[in-house]
Amino acid sequence: MSDASLPKAIGNHLRIAVAQFNPTVGDIAGNTALVRDARKQAAVSGAHLVLCPELNLCGYPPEDLVLKAAFVSRCREAVEELARETADGGPGLIVGAPWRGEDGGLYNAAMLLDAGEIRAIRYKADLPNYGVFDEKRVFEAGPLPGPVDFRGVRIGVPICEDIWNEDVCECLSETGAEILLVPNGSPYWANRAEERLQVVVARVVETGLPLVYCNQIGGQDELVFDGGSFGLQADRSLAFQMPQFESDFAITDWSRGDNGAWSCTDGPKVKLPDLDEANWRACVLGLRDYVLKNRFPGVVLGLSGGIDSAICAVMAVDALGADKVHAIMLPYQYTSDESKTDAAACADALGIRYDTVPIVEPVEGFTAALAPLFRETQADTTEENLQSRARGVVLMAVSNKFGHMVMTTGNKSEMSVGYATLYGDMNGGYNPIKDLYKTQVYHLSGWRNRNRPGGLLGPAGEVIPQNIISKVPTAELRENQTDQDSLPPYEVLDDILECLVEEEMSVAGIEKRGHDRALIQRIEHLLYIAEYKRRQAPPGVKITMRNFGKDRRYPITNRFRDR
Incomplete structure (x- = not known):
């Protein structure tokens, strides 16, 4: 598609829909339907762009499913189907799926879909490999990314773990990003919401950019994803807060000031539950x-x-x-x-x-x-x-x-x-x-x-x-x-x-x-x-920092004792 046929630039107003939904691992058709539903709702609300959670088309974490070529191919087909649907002039999409790169590597990726095409692909650069996470087992780390252009707005798309260290967001800021939109598959454990907030505050302070944090909800075997999506202004103040433990959909309105900086109109701020x-x-x-x-x-x-x-x-x-x-x-x-x-x-x-x-x-x-x-x-x-x-x-x-x-x-x-x-x-x-x-x-x-x-x-x-x-x-x-x-x-x-x-x-x-x-x-x-x-015990919900499962991997045959 030629540049002349792209949708008109947004100008100084950007309406972003944040889709906090509950995907199911392996249900590519069902997860794609969730994206379609969110896009329809966004269109009714006049949104320009829909932000979805990490790897939302395949469900997170997909574990070794991504080693099956047929699984990765079907995810790619779903991305391409959704991309074609954006030719209707409605909202663009940021979706997540495993992606086989031109170099043959398999990546945890986020795709910007707009105007009937896959406009940009960004690979997760910082792969978590601790606790319940072992993404290095199945994915390759992507390079430090630059921003993507969405209708005249330069958007940084760090993926989940990418914001837990400073390098990715710093690179995005230095290469011209105006706002950070972060797809996440961040599981719950006690006091996790406060921990996330502190990390996001640090990235906002370092970059001077506003940030939208979109997390999935739902149970996946031993993991529970609690949602709690939110946005921070460039001054670190809370722009909006979505609930934990339930699906939700938020419309956020952003304006670009005379100095070129984006700010969000204050939205609903749901009170998060206490620890109990x-x-x-x-x-x-x-x-x-x-x-x-x-x-x-x-x-x-x-x-x-x-x-x-x-x-x-x-x-x-x-x-x-x-x-x-x-x-x-x-x-x-x-x-x-x-x-x-x-x-x-x-x-x-x-x-x-x-x-x-x-x-x-x-x-x-x-x-x-x-x-x-x-x-x-x-x-x-x-x-x-x-x-x-x-x-x-x-x-x-x-x-x-x-x-x-x-x-x-x-x-x-x-x-x-x-x-x-x-x-x-x-x-x-x-x-x-x-x-x-x-x-x-x-x-x-x-x-x-x-x-x-x-x-x-x-x-x-x-x-x-x-x-x-x-x-x-x-x-x-x-x-x-x-x-x-x-x-x-x-x-x-x-x-x-x-x-x-x-x-x-x-x-x-x-x-x-x-x-x-x-x-x-x-x-x-x-x-x-x-x-x-x-x-030999059945799975159960992870609540603490170290559950008996992937968090703590001790040998069965073990003669060590601390004496």
Whole structure:
């Protein structure tokens, strides 16, 4: 297309639509439809340009899918289809997709589409390779980019990690960018929104340019993307703030002053949730999208009368609605009447289906079958674990019969030290509290009883009976058992675990915090030997800086101990 046929220059006014939506990895057609919907909405609002999140056409992170030539080709076709559609004179688009360059390299790319063409392609220069990110495994780093011209405005398009260091934005500023538009696939963890804001402020200060930060939302396996897109003026003041944990669409109006600098008309500034609400919403969104995107009709879980299964049941109802949650009490001779009462009360408060399936016969059947092998041995945790595994068999049978996903309900404290039964209570497809320590589970349970944020599907009020929160925790696998028979108080355990897992502190360093050295060494040992269990655990929502998944990669076979 010749320059004469390009749309007229915008002049001193630019209307940008920010599309914060929920893509699905691999659903190229569905993700393309989301872009089309956003463009239609932008056209109605008179927008000139639509900014979409990082790699939005394929979904983020695509992981090794981008190593399949057919996948990359289909993404390219989607980009070309959208480019042709911009020949209608409507809004331009900034979209993201994996892109095979002329040099044969595979890049994480952002494309500017306008006037029926792919007007420019920009490659991500700074590839993250830490924590949950390993983009260097599949992508090549692009060169430091220059700005792209959009209808007479020179726009810098750094991609996500490109703004976490100064080089890319500095290069864009020095080569004439007037405004920075940043597509992002930035996952949630606690206090992440404030961390992003500080990074963006630093780039604005360094470049003197306004910046629009567009992030995706939605769950993708263990990651939750929380949105929270926003814009900063060149003076670092907040121009607009979009919500976290929900799809949204914002129209932003920009004007170029006499000095050539762009500023945004103040837009809505949504108040972001506090840490408790953010953590809760992350767990709910991660569970919801895992169930819906994998097309399960609902979930089933064992409701024991304990706090872990209770909070998971509430999260499931908040995510999916009561009609898609099935709770089953699976009592044995050690299950107390108190637990049965508490479980029934929780199910009643949530309005979910609740059934009782005793496991006496399955456990006795296993015991009888194993009796010849176990002759002349003493009963121990083997027999206790038969109870948990019998429960797992029942739940998996219900899942097989009706298609519902089994929810796993173990917290991070228990998963850290292996206080869980492989092929028993670890059975399942997804665990929303996998990255919450037991003390956090207690805290959030009380918080949810006092709060019901908007948009959730569960009821308000006391959805977790107070007795579940206040009673002594127990697995009820033997008479008069409590968790503290095997573990220190959770306040002590969780502090030691945070030091070992999140901070990688030495035993000596943790001892200086006032903990007993022998206890620290015991917890460290339990942490290491439970690695084989964690490798077989289902995925769950990332909440902390270091979840048990891609964040923390320890060997199973490991004789090191910090002595």
